[in-house]
Amino acid sequence: MKKLLLASTSTLFGQSYLEYLLTELTTFFSHTDTVTFIPYARPGGISHDNYTELVAMAFSKIDKKVVGLHTYQNPLVGIAKADALYTGGGNTFLLVQQLHRLELMQPLKQKIGSGTPYFGTSAGSNIAGPSMKTTNDMPIVYPSSFDTLGVVDFNLNPHYLDPDPNSTHKGETRETRIREFHSVDPTPVVGLREGNYILINGKQTTLKGSGTARIFEAGKTPFESLQIPF
Amino acid sequence: MKKLLLASTSTLFGQSYLEYLLTELTTFFSHTDTVTFIPYARPGGISHDNYTELVAMAFSKIDKKVVGLHTYQNPLVGIAKADALYTGGGNTFLLVQQLHRLELMQPLKQKIGSGTPYFGTSAGSNIAGPSMKTTNDMPIVYPSSFDTLGVVDFNLNPHYLDPDPNSTHKGETRETRIREFHSVDPTPVVGLREGNYILINGKQTTLKGSGTARIFEAGKTPFESLQIPF
Numbered sequence: 001m002k003k004l005l006l007a008s009t010s011t012l013f014g015q016s017y018l019e020y021l022l023t024e025l026t027t028f029f030s031h032t033d034t035v036t037f038i039p040y041a042r043p044g045g046i047s048h049d050n051y052t053e054l055v056a057m058a059f060s061k062i063d064k065k066v067v068g069l070h071t072y073q074n075p076l077v078g079i080a081k082a083d084a085l086y087t088g089g090g091n092t093f094l095l096v097q098q099l100h101r102l103e104l105m106q107p108l109k110q111k112i113g114s115g116t117p118y119f120g121t122s123a124g125s126n127i128a129g130p131s132m133k134t135t136n137d138m139p140i141v142y143p144s145s146f147d148t149l150g151v152v153d154f155n156l157n158p159h160y161l162d163p164d165p166n167s168t169h170k171g172e173t174r175e176t177r178i179r180e181f182h183s184v185d186p187t188p189v190v191g192l193r194e195g196n197y198i199l200i201n202g203k204q205t206t207l208k209g210s211g212t213a214r215i216f217e218a219g220k221t222p223f224e225s226l227q228i229p230f
Numbered sequence: 231m232k233k234l235l236l237a238s239t240s241t242l243f244g245q246s247y248l249e250y251l252l253t254e255l256t257t258f259f260s261h262t263d264t265v266t267f268i269p270y271a272r273p274g275g276i277s278h279d280n281y282t283e284l285v286a287m288a289f290s291k292i293d294k295k296v297v298g299l300h301t302y303q304n305p306l307v308g309i310a311k312a313d314a315l316y317t318g319g320g321n322t323f324l325l326v327q328q329l330h331r332l333e334l335m336q337p338l339k340q341k342i343g344s345g346t347p348y349f350g351t352s353a354g355s356n357i358a359g360p361s362m363k364t365t366n367d368m369p370i371v372y373p374s375s376f377d378t379l380g381v382v383d384f385n386l387n388p389h390y391l392d393p394d395p396n397s398t399h400k401g402e403t404r405e406t407r408i409r410e411f412h413s414v415d416p417t418p419v420v421g422l423r424e425g426n427y428i429l430i431n432g433k434q435t436t437l438k439g440s441g442t443a444r445i446f447e448a449g450k451t452p453f454e455s456l457q458i459p460f
Contacts, residue, residue: 009401010400011400012400013398013399013400014398042410042413043402044406044409044410044413045409045410045412045413045414051287062458090410091410093369094410094414107392125433125451125457132369133368133369133370133371134368134370135368135369136368136401136402137402137407138363138364138365138366138407138408138410138411139376140363140364140407140410140411140413140414140415141360141363141414142375142376145372146369146372158398158401161399161401168243168244168425169243169389169391170239170240170241170242170243170424171239171275171366171388171389171390171391171424172366176247177367177370178368179274179275179367179399180272180273180274180275180320180321180324180368181368182275183272183274183275183370184275184307184324184371185370194399194400194401204360215441222287228255
């Protein structure tokens with residue numbers, strides 16, 4: 001039974017890393033003491049070691065150990081051994097480039113499909129969909145493909161931002177960008193605002209946090225929803 | 231002698247398309263009656279024809295005709311015949327995918343190198359640098375490469391936005407994204423705010439519009455500048 005927790009962000013304003021999710025994570029990871037962490041998205045260019053240390057500090061508050069996937073000589077072994085998985089945010093292009101280069105995308109998909117709990121924040125949530133084509137990140141490296149895990153049937157847009165009605169800036173709004181995506185790809189998109197997350201237990205998908213998500217389907221007007229309709 | 235006009239945006243708030251640039255464009259395109267337009271970035275999924283019509287309306291105000299490159303059965307012929315070039319904004323991934331697919335990147339580079347004036351806005355400016363790796367756009371399609379024209383030695387970040395000191399949003403700021411780029415690529419980046427543009431006449435590079443550009447060099451603190459120091 002597939003088990004996923006896909007969060008828009010790791011950190012809420014004024015809080016510490018993962019703070020708002022710790023209660024949920026205690027339940028989500030209740031079956032294990034150790035979480036295998038995928039650090040490849042490297043926010044701000046941070047090293048794999050430093051990123052893993054940050055995550056370990058947060059997880060120590062709920063008595064979980066953290067092992068960085070990069071510490072395995074063969075990361076395939078790391079995935080095979082994992083009781084639970086967490087992929088942190090950062091740059092989605094870096095993350096996806098690395099997962100393809102190390103040929104981890106299919107093994108990860110199978111591992112999640114076989115019931116190993118998967119937790120993602122931001123870029124880590126992004127890769128749960130069929131492609132990374134609705135990321136907000138800058139294409140700082142060229143991955144060998146934009147295809148991602150496809151363990152859910154919709155794409156995610158984390159850190160979803162509503163258009164600012166007072167803005168005089170002419171860069172595209174998030175909604176315009178997702179409309180452009182739908183002009184070339186019919187995959188539905190969930191705009192997930194900060195503080196919200198999606199919990200998947202087998203066939204049950206629940207939106208958690210406060211308020212609604214914004215749902216984008218090709219050729220339809222986007223709408224607000226308290227559920228994930230896919 | 232290379233001649234380029236690279237603008238952050240096509241349209242200022244409350245103005246019509248290209249309005250703020252028309253006086254500059256009259257001088258820039260003074261040698262010709264006809265501008266060849268590259269419509270592949272398709273903002274908001276608009277068709278090539280409709281996009282070309284929008285551009286033709288704007289250019290008619292300064293008595294220039296516009297020919298869409300898509301109207302040539304062989305776009306290589308279109309580029310060879312062009313007296314002047316304009317690439318409009320939209321989605322940089324779409325634009326770059328199309329330029330590579332049609333094998334136009336090298337011919338365009340040579341054409342610009344031989345002195346044909348090139349005007350770009352937003353995505354059209356982005357592709358003047360060595361790569362599109364500092365675009366703000368969503369990766370809605372997978373181009374065969376992120377390499378672009380390289381007719382200037384720096385990358386551009388159009389629609390450059392300063393961090394909002396009052397924001398509680400935890401998505402990456404533009405500056406963070408460019409720092410992430412510099413953790414993997416040393417190419418300098420010019421953050422070009424809306425209303426600003428770069429005019430290149432041979433070896434002379436001038437920043438025009440109001441105020442400064444933000445200059446990012448790998449390993450250095452970003453700074454404001456009234457000139458383009460590359």
